[in-house]
Amino acid sequence: MKRKFLPIACFFAIFLPLLSGCGNAPSSGNNEVIVYNWGEYLDPETLEMFEEETGITVIYDEFETNEIMYPKVETGATEYDVLCPSDYMIQKLIDHDLLAELNFENIPNAKANIGSQYWEQSKEFDPENKYSVPYCWGTVGILYNKTMVDSPIDSWSVLWDETYADNILMQDSVRDAFMVALKRNGCSMNSTDTVELEAAKQALIDQKPLVQAYVVDQVRDKMIGNEAAIGVIYSGEAIYTQRENPDLEYVIPKEGTNVWIDSWVITKNAPNKENAEKFIDFMCRPDIALMNFEYITYSTPNEAARELIEEDDIRNSPIAFPDLSQYAGLETFRYLGADADQIYNDLWKEVKSK
Amino acid sequence: MKPNKLTDRLLSAPYLLWEAIFIIVPLGMVFYYGLTDRFGAFTMENVVAIMGAEHAKALWLSIALSLASTVVCFLLAYPLAMILAHMNVSQHSFIVLIFILPMWMNFLLRTLAWQTLLEKNGVINNILEFLHMPPLAIINTPAAIILGMVYNFLPFMVLPIYNSLVKVDPNVVNAARDLGANEIQTFFKIIFPLTIPGVISGITMVFVPALTTFVISKLLGGSKILLIGNVIEEEFTQAGNWHLGSGLSIVLMVFILFNMVISAIFDKNGEGNML
Amino acid sequence: MIKTTAQKIYVGLIFLFLYAPILTLMMLSFNASRTRAKWGGFSLKWYSALFRNREIMQALWNTLLIAFVASLVAVVIGTIACIAINRMGRRARAVMMGITNIPMLDAEIVTGISLMLLFISFGLKFGLGTILLSHITFCIPYVVLSVMPRIKQVDASVYEAALDLGASPVKAFFKVVFPDILPGVLSGYLMAFTISLDDFIITHFTKGAGVDTLSTKIYTEVKKGIKPEMYALSTIIFVTVLLLLFLVNKTPQEKSKLQN
Numbered sequence: 032m033k034r035k036f037l038p039i040a041c042f043f044a045i046f047l048p049l050l051s052g053c054g055n056a057p058s059s060g061n062n063e064v065i066v067y068n069w070g071e072y073l074d075p076e077t078l079e080m081f082e083e084e085t086g087i088t089v090i091y092d093e094f095e096t097n098e099i100m101y102p103k104v105e106t107g108a109t110e111y112d113v114l115c116p117s118d119y120m121i122q123k124l125i126d127h128d129l130l131a132e133l134n135f136e137n138i139p140n141a142k143a144n145i146g147s148q149y150w151e152q153s154k155e156f157d158p159e160n161k162y163s164v165p166y167c168w169g170t171v172g173i174l175y176n177k178t179m180v181d182s183p184i185d186s187w188s189v190l191w192d193e194t195y196a197d198n199i200l201m202q203d204s205v206r207d208a209f210m211v212a213l214k215r216n217g218c219s220m221n222s223t224d225t226v227e228l229e230a231a232k233q234a235l236i237d238q239k240p241l242v243q244a245y246v247v248d249q250v251r252d253k254m255i256g257n258e259a260a261i262g263v264i265y266s267g268e269a270i271y272t273q274r275e276n277p278d279l280e281y282v283i284p285k286e287g288t289n290v291w292i293d294s295w296v297i298t299k300n301a302p303n304k305e306n307a308e309k310f311i312d313f314m315c316r317p318d319i320a321l322m323n324f325e326y327i328t329y330s331t332p333n334e335a336a337r338e339l340i341e342e343d344d345i346r347n348s349p350i351a352f353p354d355l356s357q358y359a360g361l362e363t364f365r366y367l368g369a370d371a372d373q374i375y376n377d378l379w380k381e382v383k384s385k
Numbered sequence: 386m387k388p389n390k391l392t393d394r395l396l397s398a399p400y401l402l403w404e405a406i407f408i409i410v411p412l413g414m415v416f417y418y419g420l421t422d423r424f425g426a427f428t429m430e431n432v433v434a435i436m437g438a439e440h441a442k443a444l445w446l447s448i449a450l451s452l453a454s455t456v457v458c459f460l461l462a463y464p465l466a467m468i469l470a471h472m473n474v475s476q477h478s479f480i481v482l483i484f485i486l487p488m489w490m491n492f493l494l495r496t497l498a499w500q501t502l503l504e505k506n507g508v509i510n511n512i513l514e515f516l517h518m519p520p521l522a523i524i525n526t527p528a529a530i531i532l533g534m535v536y537n538f539l540p541f542m543v544l545p546i547y548n549s550l551v552k553v554d555p556n557v558v559n560a561a562r563d564l565g566a567n568e569i570q571t572f573f574k575i576i577f578p579l580t581i582p583g584v585i586s587g588i589t590m591v592f593v594p595a596l597t598t599f600v601i602s603k604l605l606g607g608s609k610i611l612l613i614g615n616v617i618e619e620e621f622t623q624a625g626n627w628h629l630g631s632g633l634s635i636v637l638m639v640f641i642l643f644n645m646v647i648s649a650i651f652d653k654n655g656e657g658n659m660l
Numbered sequence: 661m662i663k664t665t666a667q668k669i670y671v672g673l674i675f676l677f678l679y680a681p682i683l684t685l686m687m688l689s690f691n692a693s694r695t696r697a698k699w700g701g702f703s704l705k706w707y708s709a710l711f712r713n714r715e716i717m718q719a720l721w722n723t724l725l726i727a728f729v730a731s732l733v734a735v736v737i738g739t740i741a742c743i744a745i746n747r748m749g750r751r752a753r754a755v756m757m758g759i760t761n762i763p764m765l766d767a768e769i770v771t772g773i774s775l776m777l778l779f780i781s782f783g784l785k786f787g788l789g790t791i792l793l794s795h796i797t798f799c800i801p802y803v804v805l806s807v808m809p810r811i812k813q814v815d816a817s818v819y820e821a822a823l824d825l826g827a828s829p830v831k832a833f834f835k836v837v838f839p840d841i842l843p844g845v846l847s848g849y850l851m852a853f854t855i856s857l858d859d860f861i862i863t864h865f866t867k868g869a870g871v872d873t874l875s876t877k878i879y880t881e882v883k884k885g886i887k888p889e890m891y892a893l894s895t896i897i898f899v900t901v902l903l904l905l906f907l908v909n910k911t912p913q914e915k916s917k918l919q920n
Contacts, residue, residue: 065869065870067869070880070881070883070884071881071884075714075715079714090869090870091715091870092869092870092872093880095880095883096623098623098624099622099623101625102621102622102623102625105625106780108779108780108784108785108786108868109785109786109787109868109869110785110869111869197522203608239609242607242609243525243607244525244607244608244609245607245608245609246607246608247883248883248884248885249882249883249885251884251885252695252696252885255695255698256504256506256695256696256698257506258504258505258506275695275698376623376624380439380611380616380619381438381439383439383608383609383611384438384439384440384442384443384611384616392829393744393747393748396740396743396744396747397741397744397745397748399737399740399741400737400738400740400741400744400745403737403797403800404756404759404760406778407775407778407793407794407796407797408759408762408763408797409759410778411771411774411775411777411778412762412770412774414774414777414778414781415770415773415774415777418777461674464670465670465671465674468667468670468671469671479905482905483675484678485854486898486901486902486905487678487679487682488854488857488858489854489857489858489897489898489901490682490685490894490897490898491858491874491875491878491894492858492860492875493860493875493878493879493882494685494878494886494890494891494894495681495682495685496681497878497882497886498680498681498682498684498685498688499681501684501688501696502680502681502684508684536677536678536681539674539677539678540678589765593765593766593767594767594768596767597767597768597769597770599769599861600860600861600879604882614767614769617769617773618769621773621776621865627777630773631773631777634767634769634770634773634774637767637769637770638766638767638770641765641766641767641770645765
């Protein structure tokens, strides 16, 4: 019996790969660009369009957090051309001399279409606008289910409210989690003061019994599925979740929050720098930026693309395009140096292991 | 076969080379990183770091959860293997296949499916609600992690026990009965001792992956529960501290080595193998 | 009677436990809604979407290619290793077997990390090649595990007789020894193939840009919500394997009935 089974099963195991030959092995040609982006952070159709128009093959890879992306780029074991990190991580990459200066002559769409305030904001981490082209921006806030809370929410302190025990979703990345605790305590989210950080750590430890789960992007699905009442979420996810579940409401807490920018950058040792610049330029084209905005619903800094949005309520959505002057305590993350990184990591590990 | 020194060397050369490059050298590198600091100087700091509060707690939790799931696996698997062993012998390979078959559905997807089943508004709770029964609230708790471990590693406990049960000579069992032993005596004096190699092999195959997992705790524990595997993974992929990650890996290897020595003592002839 | 009923219920419950998640995944593949959380009605759209999804098809191709090549190479190296180890002295054999079993018994995370460190320090670029090397490494022990017992059973005198009758060693091996160990080789191949197919942890540490296997693809998708096409693909794979196994298992049983 076993004798009969094995040859056939092996035959199967040998020929299954051949049968599935419909997928193609990656081409080894030189005309390619290697892109390392956030998970599900652009419309895959735009990649196909880019390949068709330019004949450049896109090798596409995804990361979940800035912290996961960094070591991969630093070791150089994998060569990447284009990255899409956030503000403070761009600063860290610049500090460690891992980025190449952009030749903006090859990226005409960037200066033409990206709004001036975003270039201004980028100077926080890229003082001369030499290395980065803004791709998405947004805030971090609280997403809550109107049917599951008693009164409208306007403060981070609700995340410490015991009535919502086991109904709270926190962000599972070190800077975002500490941002929430620091802001709640009225401190700067770029704090390196040990007393403030120690207090923030204690706050996060106190909060832990109330937290249902630490998640990154799963907040979205869990909130849609009514799994939790309150979640910390990026503004870009809010429009999508509201579409799927009208009971959800997004709010920027009164203590202030993180205004972030994710930008395209090119690595120092990029094997295909010219293709990389073509890629960034393509991403800045209004029609492409619009496609991406509609697919991922993260706010685009591309003014020309915003003009093309058909629905008025989306084009003027206070979630996607908030008037930032209305809010107090808004900040952008800065890279705080290797020592502070270490302190943050150690404190976060203490929180997670409690 | 006639011993022939030259052909013997030629035969063993490719494999020796492979072993050296891909097993010995990499382990050596883990030791190198684990026993040095950022500047390449020798230090025991990364290994001793296991005594630090966070790491010690993660290790302790890992041991507790993996022991618990090993015990649960054993308690579920032994009766199951006995029942299966008494079934029609011609179905031997079929039984093995039933347990290997789920492996063709991706391990991550299977574990993720448990999330769908266990969630607050998940499938199980919907059924319970329909039956007017109290909801099950184990998602994001250690219980869910144990469930995930048992689910993923149960086949590795069943198969070796089943294999050693099938090999038990029925004549020995009959002889014991003829000599007046009752069922319980026959089991504890004859059958169980004969299957110990299988049990030990099963325990190793469940305990080691359970001790070192980081995926199950991440998916079913809501990242609230940090196991030693999570700590090591995060040191490598996020914190970027390879020295600490390697140092903690060395500690983990000591536990595995301990486990291997025990199983080697009990299973001298390799009888408890899966196949 | 009560006893057998109780036994059947027990076995049934265990199978329910083992197969409940698989049924769940199959259900999800027919769910018209994109999110896992809502049932949006029955639909086959993810099945048609699957074949248009370039990334998933590419990941499937990579997974199968890696499993195929890695287990094939592992079988060749592993079988030669078995022959060589079998001819060694007692002590050398024990040492070799000990080292061979390290990737199987050691924690996957340690194997993954150690290989990652090796590739980085040798300056190898991460990609299909590094994944393949790692998979071959952890597949070999499974091949050795199933080939070794067969090699031990081979009657050395038959091989010698073949040599005495004028066969070359290579010919003698393929004519006399190989048929005897073939079942072990095949089951080793199948085992290696399955293990390689299901591996996530070691691939996670040794993969490079744009080279995803199904496992690593799923892991990145976990964060954003799994694409339903993935459920459709797993359902197709699972049902294919299931049908095949039933076919294979049914034929000999009928034959034996006829013989009776």
